[in-house]
Amino acid sequence: MRRLLVIVFLTFYLMAAKAQTYSDAVTGVWISGEGDGKIEVYKTGNKYFGKITWLKEPDDPDTGKPKLDDENPNDDLQNKPVLGLVVLKNFVFADGFWQEGSIYDPANGRTYDCEMWLDGNNYLKIRGYWGFVYRTETWTRSR
Helix, strand or coil, X not given: CHHHHHHHHHHHHHHHHHHHHXXXXXXXXXXXXXXXXXXXXXXXXXXXXXXXXXXXXXXXXXXXXXXXXXXXXXXXXXXCECCCCEEEEEEEEECCEEEEEEEEECXXXXXXXXXXXXXXCCEEEEEEEECCEEEEEEEEECC
16 A cells, blocks of 8 residues: 555656646747747746847947837837847746746837747747737747
């Protein structure tokens, strides 16, 4: 009987460890679908976030200075640099998806509801929603 309890305990422990490992598989650096930026996905507490860590063109061609978040609807945030901006916020892992989060697009200043899932180990599907309309983009893991 004792042996059976140990086996049951170990089985549940290993299943929980595997689920924890998979939920963190999204962490790391990803190349955006168009290849013009890299986003580092990281975990804080139980939630996942992502910030821009590299841009193909980090400087504004008109000013030669770092690109700013000038499309942000909040005037107080418009002079923040795009590089380092947190664009993925508050994702939780459930049922094989990172969900209940949002994605911010600095190109237009809009925030969209979003979910993410892995397609193999090296591709991350990002789906942003605006009402019933959605767009899916594939990001590639940076090596």
